Amino acid sequence: MRFSTMKRALAGTVAAGVTLALAACSGGGSPNSTTAAPSFDANKQYNVSVWAWEPTIQQDSNVVKAFEKQYPNIKVAVTNSGGPSDEYTSLSNALQAGTGLPDVGQIEYYALPQYAIGSNLADLTRFGAGDLQGKYTTGTWNSVNQTTAKGVKGVYALPVDSGPMALFYNEATFKKAGISAPPTTWDEFYQDAVKIHALGSNYYITTDSGSDAGFLTSLMWQMSPGAFKTDGQNVSVNFSDPGFAKFVETWQKLIDNHLISTSVASWSDEWFRGLGDGSIASLPIGAWMPANLLAHAPAAKGNFRVAPMPSLDGKPVNSENGGSSLAIMSKSSPDTQVAAYKFLDFVSNGEGAKLRVQAGNFPSLQATLDDPSFQSSTGDYSAPDLLGYFGGQQYNQVLAQSAKAVNSGWSYLPFQVSANSKFADTVGKAYNGSGTPLSKGLSDWADAIVALGNGQGYKVTKVG
Template identity: 50%
Template sequence: MKFTKRAVALVGAMIMLAPLVACGSGSSSSSSTGTTSITVWSWDSTVPLTVAAFEKANPNIKVKVTNAGTNKDEYTALNNAMSAGKGAPDIAQIEYYALPQYVIGGDLENLSSLGASSYKSFYTPGTWSSVNINGGVYALPMDSGPMALFYNKEVFDKAGITSAPTTWDEYYQDAKKIRAIGSYITSDTGDAGFFDSMTWQAGATPFATSKDGKTVTIDLTSDAGVKKWVSYWQKMISEGLIDTKTAGWSDDWNKSLGDGSIASLLTGAWMPNDLLSGAPEASGKWRVALMPTWTSGSTANSENGGSSLAVIKSSDDAKVKAAYKFVQYVTHNSAGIKTRVDAGAFPSDTKTLASSDFLDKTTLTDSNGKTNEYFGGQEYNKVLAQAASDVVTGYKFLPFEVYARNVFADDAGAAFTGKSITLSQGIAAWQANLKKYAESQGYTVK
């Protein structure tokens, strides 16, 4: 398995950020019966649901899905396995933001030669552009996270807001109305993924990597889109209009979503089932709307989250071909996609997004298998499908984005929780950190 000096350095950084996860498939390419065994690392709960049907259709391929922990845990384990030259899986779930570092490290198979380059029209523009790097297709999209506004209609009604804001100016005015009744319009304690999504929607392009992978551009302090968002969000922070104390995904956060203390979320389209499980007491109160935009009539949107399935580079052709077959089944086969979407995954393919079964849906299914009209009978997927089609392409992630997101709070967090610095100062510190780190890894920085 190919491994680069740059990836070795990344391993050291990642070890400090997350605990080690034992790794290693140890499976041989094939048995005496001609069966090929492949291993998959994925924290997504819907991927294992596809295995039985795939194996039935492909009896000569056996699939073992291993949950290597959270995304950070998996990346640490993956980096360590690659460093050791053994123990890596045949397939790995890799989020779109993390994909470039493995492509530039030379660790992934280019799927173009296997036919993936012809799939462009099958996927949404945002997800397809995320797996196309330096002219190659290095993974296939397994889900997506177009941004949307999820809001508590009961709280908005109480504040005298009759419709969801369509511009950021309206959002600011609504934030003041909601704060006046004791709630916050949203929360943010310093989330790097959220920052990327919001600056992306604002038209920012602060990062770039040369095709040879040797030069990176880091321009957070003068990029017009970044400055636009930072200035706006600083106003929200300074005026106390957002909750900067309650950490996302904490018990207190879920409680606040349930009781209306936090009245809306700007997040990815994968959120519906998380709302149902985290704040079930708010069932029927929430609705979904398109993201506010910077100018009236604009449709510009961005992504937040979403993952791909990548085939790890190997000299074993049988493994590569078998792995690609499974990746295709999960991400490109209609039955595989339906299995995952029915279990709560948000689709990345245009066919599902346009289907009446998906668009007409008004209910969610809870962990007990019961249907729930969490969004008050709204056909919420129609909004989310539109959000997916509105994603603008062209935003690039750093080839060490995993590191970048992990240190964001170290540099910019004080602008939220302690307010001892401005967000602009925090972003400048983050840029300096990223520049220093990039240079330490051998990159030329522009």
């Protein structure tokens, strides 16, 4: 169910028109968190417009139908935005024009700061969102807590799913290569890559074409959660953490020795064929991946397993990769915001959250992750096709533990969407045979981030 979402997001497709400068994006005129929210009137008719790309939040979805059944006086009109980058382009255009915005927008966690910083999103604390902290995983809750350029801290969205990373691997290929257990460290990952490539020139432990900023920033999150720091308009970029530098050295060896495929693009037909026939033997990616494997790499049924992400020392430490939230636009009228929050609450932690998990989305709610029926994929979360795909492994149990191991302290740049657009032209050069070392590509990306942020009114410093 996540394919249409993540195909665009993780391929690094970023709209050129999304740059939101500090001064240009103020929502203006929106009630703040100290203003009492209007009362919800069950006898009044409300209309809420929503932009979203995820299949379970579309007009004909069970989620929208169940919501309108519970709230018959709220009519929801969902526009399929096509994908994250498409939506961000449309939001940027509407913000610049000052008209045409939806009441509710689906926004990925990495993109959320770029909209919150300019006061484009309503602070949800006045609706009681601040009391929900204990319901969500640490990573997702931290992602929706943001600060505007004016220093106003608040809850600017509600989580609707999450993406703790895990290693999805083809057990049959691993055994064929003489590997009895998945790697627990990045050094072991390298050693396994050597064994897998020895099976044939078309066998690789994984792929990385250097176009996906989301993947590498997730690895930063795991090993160097302080890579990006924001304090008001002051931003620092630090890629010099010794642990992350060690990972970069290992990944450089994988590239230099042709042990990972740098030519197969993620989400392409060739990529799924490789995952299906086992020639692409593993995939470090977000926990939303199982339904995509079932749908697009069916030939690997029974062979795939899930393991915790490798780490530098084998100890459980993790990060997020993907995931999204629902936010209310600050320009939406106060009355409409009241009804819109009912929708957010329903989708995020009400009946809609369960319906979305049943459809294949990975939860952001801690109670769901702790639920034995979710971890065993039985009862309310029965998924027999996926259980068979993973050879009967209780894969959600591994993924739930992966969510608990997410490293704290991470924050995205307040202009991450724009920064990611510079990734392929800097870091990507380390993958195209130009001879650019990965460390040099990262340094160049940091320089580009500094120039980009300073051009938008921030004070950006490169550390190290």
